[in-house]
Amino acid sequence: MSLKKVRFGLIGLGNIGTHHYGYFPELENGELTAICDVDETRFAKLKAPADFDHPPTDAAWEGPVATFSDYREMLDSGKVDAVIIGVPHVFHPEMAKEAFRRGIHVICEKPVAITSREAREINQAHVGSGVVFAAMFQMRTDPIYIKIKELLEDGTLGEIRRVNWIITKWFRTQSYYDSGGWRGNWTGEGGGVLMNQCPHNLDLFQWFFGLPKRLSSLVYLGKWHDITVEDDVSVLMELENGATASFITTTADTPGTNRLEIAAENGKLVLESGVLTFFRTAKPVQEILNTSKQGFYSASPEVVEIPVEARAHGHKYVTQNVINAILGKEELLSPGTEGLKSVQLANAMLLAGIKGHSVELPVSEDEFDQLLEKLRQDERQNAPAKAFDWDAYLHKLRGCS
Numbered sequence: 001m002s003l004k005k006v007r008f009g010l011i012g013l014g015n016i017g018t019h020h021y022g023y024f025p026e027l028e029n030g031e032l033t034a035i036c037d038v039d040e041t042r043f044a045k046l047k048a049p050a051d052f053d054h055p056p057t058d059a060a061w062e063g064p065v066a067t068f069s070d071y072r073e074m075l076d077s078g079k080v081d082a083v084i085i086g087v088p089h090v091f092h093p094e095m096a097k098e099a100f101r102r103g104i105h106v107i108c109e110k111p112v113a114i115t116s117r118e119a120r121e122i123n124q125a126h127v128g129s130g131v132v133f134a135a136m137f138q139m140r141t142d143p144i145y146i147k148i149k150e151l152l153e154d155g156t157l158g159e160i161r162r163v164n165w166i167i168t169k170w171f172r173t174q175s176y177y178d179s180g181g182w183r184g185n186w187t188g189e190g191g192g193v194l195m196n197q198c199p200h201n202l203d204l205f206q207w208f209f210g211l212p213k214r215l216s217s218l219v220y221l222g223k224w225h226d227i228t229v230e231d232d233v234s235v236l237m238e239l240e241n242g243a244t245a246s247f248i249t250t251t252a253d254t255p256g257t258n259r260l261e262i263a264a265e266n267g268k269l270v271l272e273s274g275v276l277t278f279f280r281t282a283k284p285v286q287e288i289l290n291t292s293k294q295g296f297y298s299a300s301p302e303v304v305e306i307p308v309e310a311r312a313h314g315h316k317y318v319t320q321n322v323i324n325a326i327l328g329k330e331e332l333l334s335p336g337t338e339g340l341k342s343v344q345l346a347n348a349m350l351l352a353g354i355k356g357h358s359v360e361l362p363v364s365e366d367e368f369d370q371l372l373e374k375l376r377q378d379e380r381q382n383a384p385a386k387a388f389d390w391d392a393y394l395h396k397l398r399g400c401s
Helices: 015-026 042-044 071-076 087-099 117-127 143-155 174-178 198-211 285-291 314-324 336-355 364-384 391-395
Strands: 006-011 030-034 066-068 084-085 103-107 133-135 160-167 215-219 228-240 246-251 258-264 267-272 275-280 300-306
Touching: 006 015, 006 314, 015 030, 015 314, 030 071, 030 314, 066 071, 071 084, 071 087, 084 087, 084 314, 087 103, 087 117, 103 314, 103 336, 117 336, 117 364, 133 314, 133 336, 143 258, 143 267, 143 275, 160 198, 160 391, 198 246, 198 336, 215 336, 215 364, 228 336, 246 314
Parallel strands: 006 030, 006 084, 030 066, 084 103, 103 133, 160 246
Antiparallel strands: 160 258, 215 228, 228 246, 258 267, 267 275, 275 300
């Protein structure tokens, strides 16, 4: 039976879940028919948007939705055609696979999983399911990143020679990490800035340049915050064509920076402060290097501010794209299967920095899984106050002894 309107269930009503809840009245051919959270007190709070970090719009309150405390019951209810998974990422793989088994479409928040193995297993479970699987990489809807993708693909820049990305606009205070027991630890969150904040940037990096051949990194655990996971990372990579790339991020800089430099055959493209500028050289850079008689070449490049279409973007537009894809009207902007690549990047960066050696990609799943288990064991033994017990948490919420 072909759908005319896609019925959505929302799993998780934390900060991001309530944000998704708020925009549903603005979608075409999609409606919210069910919500699910293990903390049933959150259902009542939907009538008090001031309690949320991302208040839902008034329009979102209209119309009854079914409520569930067990996501499996929601999947089995017959009330949903698709789900948005907006819970802590340790639960993403299990929930996505359960939805696939039931023929239910999935939008999964980032990251799709904590480990490369789990992400790969999600992709394998999706094969043959016949459903749409998308990752919530909403930065792919940002016109400025779409323009960069176009310039890379249409030959304007020429072959990439070097990439530098400083992305430190992820400032988080200690109170942020203290706001949820699962934050900032290996047992609850499975990582820090690379796993929670930077999946968007890691997705864009691989979208633009592909996965690197190898990388090395400096990874600092709890350098600036009272946490056990990484909050300061610097990475050096070698891309497939031999170009080098650096990637620097932290949750401890304010004001933060988002500066992307792409040095290429025909000049340099720079994104900073929301402005995209192309410094176009008169001739290809390597030709100038090989043939110029000026030892200290001084010709100024042509400075071109690249026009970027001003249009709205964000989570809502990924969800609308998924609705259109389910209805056969559009291709997916952010296929969930590509979520594996950003997880591979994050795993490789952590592995290289913590183990102190360069790493080739794809990363060794066994080596990373062993590292993560050791980090979790050390956390439980040496910092028990920071470790998080999901089983105990869920039992408490459900009133179990």
